[in-house]
Amino acid sequence: MVGAIHELPIKGWIDTKGVKMGARISIPVRRIDAKEKAGGWTKYIGDYQFKNLQHGRFLRSERARAKIIEIKKPDFPEGYYYIDASDIPSSGKNNIQMIKDDWRVFAVSDVKYIGETIAVILGPDKQKVLDLLNRIEVIYEDLVPAFTFDDALSCKGGAVYGDNNIFSEYLLNVGNVDNAFKDAVKIVEGKYETGFQEHLYMETQGLVGAWEDEKITIYASSQCPFYIRKSVAVTLGVPVEDIRVRQTTTGGAFGGKEHFPDVIATPLAVAVNKVKKPVAMIYDRIEDISFTSKRHPSKITIKTGLDKSNNIIAMDIDTLVNGGAYESSTTIVLQRAILHGIGVYNIPNARIRGRAVATNTFPSDAYRGFGAPQGLFAIEMHMSHVADELGLDSSDFRRKHFIKTNDITITNAKMHDDVKLPEMFEKIDEMSDYSSKVKEFANDPVKGIGIAFVNHGGGFTGNGEQAIIKGVVKMKRLEGGKAGLYVSVVEMGQGLQTTMRKIAAKELGLDYEDIVYDNPDTDIVPDSGPTCASRSIMVVGFLVQECAKKLKAKWNEGVGVEAEDVYKHPDGLVWEQETLQGDAYPSYGWGINVIEVEFDPVTYEVKTTGIWAVWDIGVAIDETIMQGQSSGGVIQALGYASIEKCELKNGTFMQHTMADYTIPTSLDFPKVETCFIDNPYKYGPSGAKGAGELVFDAAPPAYAEAVQNAIGKRIYDIPVTPEMIMEALK
Amino acid sequence: MVDSYRPKDLKDALSIRAEYNPQPLAGGTDLMVRYQSWSGTLPLFTKSVMFVGHLKEMKYIKKEAKDKTVTLVIGGTATLTDVANHPDTPVVLKEAVLSIAAPALRNNATLTGNICNASPAGDSICALYALDAVIVIEKSGSRREVPITEFITGPGRTILGPDELVTAIKIPLKASSVNDFTKVGTRRANALSKLSFTGVADYKNGRIDSIALTFGAVGPTVVRSVELEKKLIGLSGPELKAMIPKVIDDYSTVIVPIDDQRSTAVYRKKVALNLLEKYLKELSSHE
Numbered sequence A: 001m002v003g004a005i006h007e008l009p010i011k012g013w014i015d016t017k018g019v020k021m022g023a024r025i026s027i028p029v030r031r032i033d034a035k036e037k038a039g040g041w042t043k044y045i046g047d048y049q050f051k052n053l054q055h056g057r058f059l060r061s062e063r064a065r066a067k068i069i070e071i072k073k074p075d076f077p078e079g080y081y082y083i084d085a086s087d088i089p090s091s092g093k094n095n096i097q098m099i100k101d102d103w104r105v106f107a108v109s110d111v112k113y114i115g116e117t118i119a120v121i122l123g124p125d126k127q128k129v130l131d132l133l134n135r136i137e138v139i140y141e142d143l144v145p146a147f148t149f150d151d152a153l154s155c156k157g158g159a160v161y162g163d164n165n166i167f168s169e170y171l172l173n174v175g176n177v178d179n180a181f182k183d184a185v186k187i188v189e190g191k192y193e194t195g196f197q198e199h200l201y202m203e204t205q206g207l208v209g210a211w212e213d214e215k216i217t218i219y220a221s222s223q224c225p226f227y228i229r230k231s232v233a234v235t236l237g238v239p240v241e242d243i244r245v246r247q248t249t250t251g252g253a254f255g256g257k258e259h260f261p262d263v264i265a266t267p268l269a270v271a272v273n274k275v276k277k278p279v280a281m282i283y284d285r286i287e288d289i290s291f292t293s294k295r296h297p298s299k300i301t302i303k304t305g306l307d308k309s310n311n312i313i314a315m316d317i318d319t320l321v322n323g324g325a326y327e328s329s330t331t332i333v334l335q336r337a338i339l340h341g342i343g344v345y346n347i348p349n350a351r352i353r354g355r356a357v358a359t360n361t362f363p364s365d366a367y368r369g370f371g372a373p374q375g376l377f378a379i380e381m382h383m384s385h386v387a388d389e390l391g392l393d394s395s396d397f398r399r400k401h402f403i404k405t406n407d408i409t410i411t412n413a414k415m416h417d418d419v420k421l422p423e424m425f426e427k428i429d430e431m432s433d434y435s436s437k438v439k440e441f442a443n444d445p446v447k448g449i450g451i452a453f454v455n456h457g458g459g460f461t462g463n464g465e466q467a468i469i470k471g472v473v474k475m476k477r478l479e480g481g482k483a484g485l486y487v488s489v490v491e492m493g494q495g496l497q498t499t500m501r502k503i504a505a506k507e508l509g510l511d512y513e514d515i516v517y518d519n520p521d522t523d524i525v526p527d528s529g530p531t532c533a534s535r536s537i538m539v540v541g542f543l544v545q546e547c548a549k550k551l552k553a554k555w556n557e558g559v560g561v562e563a564e565d566v567y568k569h570p571d572g573l574v575w576e577q578e579t580l581q582g583d584a585y586p587s588y589g590w591g592i593n594v595i596e597v598e599f600d601p602v603t604y605e606v607k608t609t610g611i612w613a614v615w616d617i618g619v620a621i622d623e624t625i626m627q628g629q630s631s632g633g634v635i636q637a638l639g640y641a642s643i644e645k646c647e648l649k650n651g652t653f654m655q656h657t658m659a660d661y662t663i664p665t666s667l668d669f670p671k672v673e674t675c676f677i678d679n680p681y682k683y684g685p686s687g688a689k690g691a692g693e694l695v696f697d698a699a700p701p702a703y704a705e706a707v708q709n710a711i712g713k714r715i716y717d718i719p720v721t722p723e724m725i726m727e728a729l730k
Numbered sequence B: 001m002v003d004s005y006r007p008k009d010l011k012d013a014l015s016i017r018a019e020y021n022p023q024p025l026a027g028g029t030d031l032m033v034r035y036q037s038w039s040g041t042l043p044l045f046t047k048s049v050m051f052v053g054h055l056k057e058m059k060y061i062k063k064e065a066k067d068k069t070v071t072l073v074i075g076g077t078a079t080l081t082d083v084a085n086h087p088d089t090p091v092v093l094k095e096a097v098l099s100i101a102a103p104a105l106r107n108n109a110t111l112t113g114n115i116c117n118a119s120p121a122g123d124s125i126c127a128l129y130a131l132d133a134v135i136v137i138e139k140s141g142s143r144r145e146v147p148i149t150e151f152i153t154g155p156g157r158t159i160l161g162p163d164e165l166v167t168a169i170k171i172p173l174k175a176s177s178v179n180d181f182t183k184v185g186t187r188r189a190n191a192l193s194k195l196s197f198t199g200v201a202d203y204k205n206g207r208i209d210s211i212a213l214t215f216g217a218v219g220p221t222v223v224r225s226v227e228l229e230k231k232l233i234g235l236s237g238p239e240l241k242a243m244i245p246k247v248i249d250d251y252s253t254v255i256v257p258i259d260d261q262r263s264t265a266v267y268r269k270k271v272a273l274n275l276l277e278k279y280l281k282e283l284s285s286h287e
């Protein structure tokens, strides 16, 4: 048993017990889950007790690309099972229905990456399961694997996908690029690369499948319960109503629990369907780092043409992302990378070719930012390099090219947002003393300062919210003056259990603690869509606000009265999905980061001495929670930019322990000084826009530029390791 | 299945060790990681295990004076925290120990364990090589003392016999005016070493009287060249200063690191030599 928690007066927290939420929504409240989580009471998937629980473990491919010749199995004692593709019911199929369904539930006859699921071994005793697993021998015939962009493009070993290894290809164009290059007096070119990144959520992947009330229930640490429901239903060939998914409190996700739980849930469901007993699939840490999706590596080439007055008149970009062995959501990641490819700039003639390639690496998937950080890193570094080439101040040069309201975007639509970048720059300049430090550090042998400007489209790309998701939310008046909130978006550490309650409470004139909002259960809540794409507050939160208004109007009808709201795309937005033309996002969050560093010429280590962030996220639903997003997003991005090295060697991630895959500790970076500027958005709750991914986007290029200025050498790739700095200084 | 033993005292431990040759387990911070298996199953020990961390006779740190030398004796079960907190712990060892992991781990992990694990990246080992540490080894009825350089024979390998235990570490306390321990890790805290460096030296009458220079994680064992150190004995500060490029050249032939998942061979070598240069410059400006 856990003892009582002592009440700690925490600065900046206002306990609003008894305070109605009519006041300014941004005023922070105590997080609804804070006590439980800090006290260790919260139950995660591994803490649940199930009667007669069986333990499952995957038999995984040990080869990156091979034919399976034979699988030699020992005799399985009673109660122990070997589950593979042959156990999928005839009505179902061996595919995981994600955005694409090419990822197989179980590998059959060949394997495409190290770690690919071949079978589930399960039984009541973990040690016996492990012993059986160790006695299985898979005989392979090796084929030639492809790992790198070059391998993929040259179809090394034959195409992994289709006949050319290209999962998807796009061409965006605005203006006339070829003509404009003819007029250019100067051309600058650069090639930018980013690596894999592991999510390293505190709670590893974990699901339990159970046979309850004659149907399969999946308990899942997950961002998207309805995604799991759909993929399991398709694999088993049953109607979605026959599958129930209950989200369990999720200890971090960052995109890693968006699609990836489907890769565990589908074979798990096949197993539960066969044994009709509860089965747990909970990853150990090394297993989790070794065998889960990572952020897509990217390689982006940018060529820029300038006129006599140093204005950019043309830009030609070639974007590659590595999707790994299966496509899953790679095409959408590529879309985001290119839709953010020219960053926050107005470039009259621009072209972006984007290709997602197939290789024999572990399939890449969602990670906070979903392609945007890769595109934004490249464009921001490039803008810095162009300025350097021209002998201009990097921030002046970029500011001169800022996109403004009504300028034309890369998708040939008008920028509808009220773009406040100029005043945001003034704010961050004042906070960080950026402009004077740029001058002061110019000749300093060890100090440097960098800046980056970004935006991030909130919600699904284009009209995805309307065409694909069609989110629904429901509310109900409960006993005792309380209201029930029924949505499928989840708390995963980002504060949604608190912010959603605040939005509903504000409209209803209730205390936020009087809103009942449980972890979603697909048998109870409507499908309001997944928890991703910075959409939960902006899109679902707006539905909650509108739904609460409807409920308020009906409140006096008595206990049990319900209200519902369904997504409607804002008027006047157009989108053509095939060609990616029109209004790419309903709105954008905007941000600027300034980062100051000092490097050690003896060890080439970099010490970050200052971090500043200014964000336009419309309106913060809760300032403390948004401070958390700002600090967490920026530091996670700084890990990506500096120490999170994740190298692939023959298809295996070399850094697969927490000792070797290092993420920042509180000693690695100083406090993030954050400021929010208000810029309310008409279709966001109280004016709020997307924020969860935006906060990741600016730090990598700001950091790399700071290091670049400190060492006096250009930086093209992240992570910027001390090893890289040493090589650059040779 | 393996057996486990929990001896009541050191004597008992030595006789169990002699009879069954179980693997000693002190803090378990290396062993429990090395033998970890699926959570919820038993660790994959290949031999029987004998717990030694609780043995009180070895949980001490004391000073011994004999003739003119004073020796710090660190008992075989003293934890890293005990070592870091002791007022007589030489500064380079204290810094090395404090660079290991986080407080919770240091409260459990022993100095003996760090040595016996014999990892080339073992941080205390780099300092202990420079401090001329001596390992006290006992078995039922006998006892021997071996310099740490002879105790460790390779990565994860020592000369410890199957019936022996390490019962203490002895460090001669010498005058040392210019001390440096630097760890270059994968991040600022709770990190493993990419490489480490220890320098200790003292002047007498304006001339270098003693010096030790050691490098961790740049070879199969900690690198120390007594031969190269001897060339520096007797030099004055300015003489040393003039010799620095030559010394760096000499050391560049003895430091032969490898590439691995934490760093590269070129980086390790270059930074090891940079740290050496920085230390020697500092040393040459003292007298």
Ligand SMILES: Cc1cc2nc3c(=O)[nH]c(=O)nc-3n(C[C@H](O)[C@H](O)[C@H](O)COP(=O)(O)OP(=O)(O)OC[C@H]3O[C@@H](n4cnc5c(N)ncnc54)[C@H](O)[C@@H]3O)c2cc1C
Binding pocket: B023, B024, B025, B026, B027, B028, B029, B030, B031, B032, B033, B052, B076, B077, B080, B099, B100, B101, B102, B105, B108, B109, B110, B111, B112, B113, B114, B115, B116, B117, B121, B122, B123, B124, B160, B164, B165, B166, B167, B190, B191, B192, B193
């Ligand atoms: C998270 C984490 C971070 C770490 N960070 C660092 C780091 O930064 N730097 C670093 O150097 N190390 C680090 N380590 C490694 C580890 O903590 C040390 O090596 C530790 O000092 C080992 O001590 P122990 O008592 O836990 O040894 P144990 O694990 O109990 O044993 C280690 C070895 O010593 C042997 N042994 C123990 N006692 C005796 C004895 N009396 N006689 C003979 N043999 C004996 C054991 O048989 C075994 O071979 C880290 C470990 C972890 C888990």
